[in-house]
Amino acid sequence: MTSKLDQYENDAVNLFRNSEEGILSTISKLHNGYPFGSFVTFITDRSRNVFFYISDLAQHTKNINDNSKACLTLFRTTTKKDKQNSERLTLIGDIEEVESKFIDYCRKRFFKHFPQSKAYEKFHGFKFYKMNITQVRWIGGFGKIAWLETKNWTKQNIDWLSRENNIIKHMNDDHKKNICSALNYHHQVKDVNAKMIFLTVDGYYVESNSQIYFIKFYHSVYTSKEYKDILVSQAKEYRSYEIEIV
Secondary structure: OOOOHHHHHHHHHHHHHOOEEEEEEEOOOOOOOOOOEEEEEEEEEEEEEEEEEOOOHHHHHHHHHHHOEEEEEEOOOOOOOOOOOOOEEEEEEEEEEEOHHHHHHHHHHHHHHHHHHHHHHHHHOOOEEEEEEEEEEEEEEOOEEEOOOOOOOOOOOOOOHHHHHHHHHHHHHHHHHHHHHHHHHHHHHOOOOOOEEEEEEOEEEEEOEEEEEEEEOOOOOHHHHHHHHHHHHHHHHOHHHOOOOO
């Protein structure tokens, strides 16, 4: 039986992986340590780190370079009349500039999600920054509130990393119908040309008609066997959502 905390974790991950923008709060260098909130776009990586592509001229970047402590707030309001009864995720951690050896990885993923951002490379001072999450606060609505297990957001030992490209190629070449059925099940999008593009421990990203969608797993996966097993399990579960591929 799924515990209340496990369900909160599942809901939080779903919001986390399906979000691309939020409010970043940094410690103001100019105004004596007052919180400073600003709108940002971001991507998530294979584990649960957050990456930003921001300018040295931005106030939040100046704050980060002075004090690495930060908070990223994500939210999803619904069509319900009471917007206060909505999902919110607060991520607390430290932000640092991305090491040179990871820049190509960041470029590939970030510019796939935000192709317009590639033009910023022409401007001086845009750099990739990484947020290492240390604390997570979830509010799923009234009464659905908890600090989530930090270890689930900091675990980095991913066994399938070296096989990521092989897994993606194999799925796109030999199991396209399973990708399409998962997209149909999770997002009600029917596209015979949908393709897997990125893997994470919580699921994978699919590109369809220039849009990117997240396909969530039931639990996090860290080994190649776990990845294979959960993809096979989902293929069986979503069989009734298959669409004809010519």
